[in-house]
Amino acid sequence: MSDDTDSTAASCYLDEKTFRLSCGLFLEHSSFLNDGWAWEEVNGSEKEGYMKKTVMVPCRISSTPCQSNQSRLVDGDDALLEEEQLCDQDEAVGEPTAAEGQAAVRYEYHVLYSCSYQIPVLYFRASTLEGRSLSLEEVWNNVHPNYQQRLLQGPWDTITQQEHPLLGQPFFMLHPCRTEEFMRPALETARAERKGVNYILTWLSVVGPVVGLDVPLSYALAVGPPAPKAEATTAASTASASASTSGPD
Amino acid sequence: MTKLHSSNAGTFAKMSDNADSPTESQKDDPPTQQPPTEDSGLVDEKKKIDVLLKAVGDTPIMKTKKWTVERGRTVHSLSQFISRFLKLEPSEQLFIYVNQSFAPSPDQEVGVLFESFGSDGKLVLHYCKSQAWG
Numbered sequence: 001m002s003d004d005t006d007s008t009a010a011s012c013y014l015d016e017k018t019f020r021l022s023c024g025l026f027l028e029h030s031s032f033l034n035d036g037w038a039w040e041e042v043n044g045s046e047k048e049g050y051m052k053k054t055v056m057v058p059c060r061i062s063s064t065p066c067q068s069n070q071s072r073l074v075d076g077d078d079a080l081l082e083e084e085q086l087c088d089q090d091e092a093v094g095e096p097t098a099a100e101g102q103a104a105v106r107y108e109y110h111v112l113y114s115c116s117y118q119i120p121v122l123y124f125r126a127s128t129l130e131g132r133s134l135s136l137e138e139v140w141n142n143v144h145p146n147y148q149q150r151l152l153q154g155p156w157d158t159i160t161q162q163e164h165p166l167l168g169q170p171f172f173m174l175h176p177c178r179t180e181e182f183m184r185p186a187l188e189t190a191r192a193e194r195k196g197v198n199y200i201l202t203w204l205s206v207v208g209p210v211v212g213l214d215v216p217l218s219y220a221l222a223v224g225p226p227a228p229k230a231e232a233t234t235a236a237s238t239a240s241a242s243a244s245t246s247g248p249d
Numbered sequence: 250m251t252k253l254h255s256s257n258a259g260t261f262a263k264m265s266d267n268a269d270s271p272t273e274s275q276k277d278d279p280p281t282q283q284p285p286t287e288d289s290g291l292v293d294e295k296k297k298i299d300v301l302l303k304a305v306g307d308t309p310i311m312k313t314k315k316w317t318v319e320r321g322r323t324v325h326s327l328s329q330f331i332s333r334f335l336k337l338e339p340s341e342q343l344f345i346y347v348n349q350s351f352a353p354s355p356d357q358e359v360g361v362l363f364e365s366f367g368s369d370g371k372l373v374l375h376y377c378k379s380q381a382w383g
Binding site: 144145146147149150152153154178181182184185186187188189190193195197198201202205206209214215217219220221 | 305306308324325328329339340341342344346347348349350351352353354355356357361362365366375377379380
């Protein structure tokens with residue numbers, strides 16, 4: 001990361017100021033695309049806030065909950081099935097065809113900063129058009145096939161139900177413990193090629209698709225890292241205000 | 250989410266055109282088999298693009314790094330291929346990055362990625378494996 005004033009050059013963590021600035025840059029492009037992201041302040045505090053977006057997502061809500069051994073992969077690549085690593089996935093076809101793509105679910109995503117982990121965390125909630133909240137199993141079932149296999153190895157390690165730290169309401173959360181594991185390669189690769197990275201963009205591009213959140217390709221070209229002198233670079237009015245910023249708590 | 254990947258199954262490396270049948274299995278050819286496809290100039294160049302795969306982190310390096318891929322192949326399909334090639338454990342998740350630090354949507358077609366990020370006639374993709382969650 002270009003913000004060498006922090007230890008982020010050596011670590012894969014994110015300080016709160018960089019979080020806000022990175023979100024600001026992200027939000028600039030979002031505004032350009034008009035794709036629905038917004039910054040929410042908490043208690044009118046400039047220091048505390050999060051990114052939020054609500055979107056309708058077509059999904060598979062079937063009556064078949066995600067069993068521990070049952071794959072929801074809909075991959076038609078039978079060649080894969082020959083591999084022992086997919087021995088659990090014999091049920092390649094587990095889709096409720098009739099319902100697939102028919103049901104629309106309202107997903108609300110929140111990107112929060114975790115002081116304790118020093119990274120962003122993705123919270124979300126999902127409900128049907130009738131207002132019924134999705135169950136954890138339904139959420140699992142709705143995870144993109146690309147991640148299903150890994151998910152099945154430990155669903156509770158991946159998506160769990162948590163109280164939203166700022167709103168105090170029940171949300172789902174994508175578990176953040178190993179964020180560093182998938183961030184590190186991307187950050188190091190970029191650094192090796194002397195390219196700055198917008199942590200939020202990289203992170204969200206990885207975690208978003210897991211839970212139905214799409215980050216359009218144009219972000220990759222349009223959103224850069226916060227400037228090195230990351231003070232009130234005012235990436236966006238939303239992310240400004242580092243007046244009293246003395247780093248994280 | 251549609252089953253885009255179902256039509257992208259099958260042979261990868263040489264990218265035969267009859268890659269619709271899933272059972273036209275890759276035969277798990279060890280990398281020593283055919284050479285990468287420098288000869289991409291042949292078959293329908295327009296329908297296929299050159300992809301260079303680069304490992305990052307502790308991820309094993311594929312012996313064959315350069316592949317010719319149909320434009321319509323999705324990131325998800327590519328990810329499956331690499332995972333299979335590398336024999337990843339079920340608990341390991343493969344991540345693919347374009348432009349060093351952006352993970353394209355699994356449903357994204359590589360042809361589109363090539364248009365945006367290709368250079369010198371090829372698309373460079375970084376990949377890494379990770380336990381990822383938890």
